[in-house]
Amino acid sequence: MKKLITAFAASALFLASATVFAQASPADEPKSPYTFTGNISLASQYIFRGLAQTNGYPALQGGMDFSHASGFYAGIWLSNISWFTDQNANIKSAPVSLASPGSVGAPYAPNQSNAASLEWDFYAGFKNSFAGGNWNYDIGIIQYYYPGRYENIGAYRNPNTIEIYGLIGYKWVSLKYSKGISATTFGVNDSKGADYIDLSATIPLGESGFNLLAHVGKYNFPGKANVGYWGTSGGNNDFFDYTDYKLGLTKELWGCVFGFAWTHANTKDTAPDGQTTAYLNAFGKNIGGHRVGLSVTKTF
Numbered sequence: 001m002k003k004l005i006t007a008f009a010a011s012a013l014f015l016a017s018a019t020v021f022a023q024a025s026p027a028d029e030p031k032s033p034y035t036f037t038g039n040i041s042l043a044s045q046y047i048f049r050g051l052a053q054t055n056g057y058p059a060l061q062g063g064m065d066f067s068h069a070s071g072f073y074a075g076i077w078l079s080n081i082s083w084f085t086d087q088n089a090n091i092k093s094a095p096v097s098l099a100s101p102g103s104v105g106a107p108y109a110p111n112q113s114n115a116a117s118l119e120w121d122f123y124a125g126f127k128n129s130f131a132g133g134n135w136n137y138d139i140g141i142i143q144y145y146y147p148g149r150y151e152n153i154g155a156y157r158n159p160n161t162i163e164i165y166g167l168i169g170y171k172w173v174s175l176k177y178s179k180g181i182s183a184t185t186f187g188v189n190d191s192k193g194a195d196y197i198d199l200s201a202t203i204p205l206g207e208s209g210f211n212l213l214a215h216v217g218k219y220n221f222p223g224k225a226n227v228g229y230w231g232t233s234g235g236n237n238d239f240f241d242y243t244d245y246k247l248g249l250t251k252e253l254w255g256c257v258f259g260f261a262w263t264h265a266n267t268k269d270t271a272p273d274g275q276t277t278a279y280l281n282a283f284g285k286n287i288g289g290h291r292v293g294l295s296v297t298k299t300f
Contacts, residue, residue, distance in 0.1 A: 034069075037300070038300050039063055040062035041061045041062065041295055041296060041297035042061075043059045043295040044292075044295070045293050046059035046061070047263050047291055049198075049217055049265075050264065050265030050267075050291075051265060052288075052291060053082070054082050054083070055083070055086050055281065056291075057082065061077070061078065061079040062077070063076050070126075071127050072124075072125075074123065075123055077123075078121070080117060080119075081118065084116040084187070085116060087281045114148070116147065119144060119145070119146055120146070121142055121144055122143045123142035124141060125139055125141065125165075126140065134171055135170055136167075136170075136174075137168050139167070140165055141162065141164050144161045144163075144186070157189055161185050161186050162181050163178045164181055165177065165178040172203050172204070173201045174198075174200050176197070176198040177196075179194075179196075181193075185221070190237060192222070196218070198216075198217045200213070200214070200215040212249060213246060213248035213261060214246070214247055217243065217245075218241075218243050219240070221237040221240040223236055223237055225237075229276075233270075233273040234273055239278045242268070244263060244264065246263045248261030256297060258294075258295070259293075259294065259295040259296070261292070262292050263290070263291045263293070264291070267287070
């Protein structure tokens, strides 16, 4: 949490400096092609691609974005997380694999621990609209960075992940494709090239000010045996594949955006042996399944 607070403070200071600089410009100067924005949100739980990242507990999140009139953008985004720590919660006592993507199948060494409490994303890309503004596109690259302790796994199972992505949208509907290019995808061994397809819509509900959110996504992992994890359990990395769904509502009120969403991911609990886990964490909870989340976000 100290790392999260420090990161937010640094981002806020940078944003404040940029704002002061912009306000100091003479009124008659041409409008700057550069834009800085920031955001902060509080969520009842952090759900990413249908998966619980905080084991059902609240999340404090925020970020900062830089954009240019040409369409280029870059930014950072942060959130507290617990999924990697949760899957290793019994590390000193349990000799078997424990959780979701990122788990390891080999026996744990005694008196060592694996933990990460922060997600820190870095991204950059290029986006723009065309055909009178009805169509839009977005291409870019993102790194999901998880500073923490990795005392009992090799670097090849570190959860840090790099993806490239491309999006095409028409009015309120978009289709996005993301592909992992790092050696692992969120810590899953032998998973380079895992991809995620995301079809989403944000539909205005008349003049009510409410927006209906609808989403379906499909995660596909390379179907490798990954013996280091699955062993003779009868599983392979296909067991990490899943489809997730989302329905929600948003409403802008008092300068903030309030959101409510239901999500579901059809994630598997275990391999056929019933012991080697897929998406169960160390507390016996499937981090997919049905979930409900609330959030409030302020952009400035």
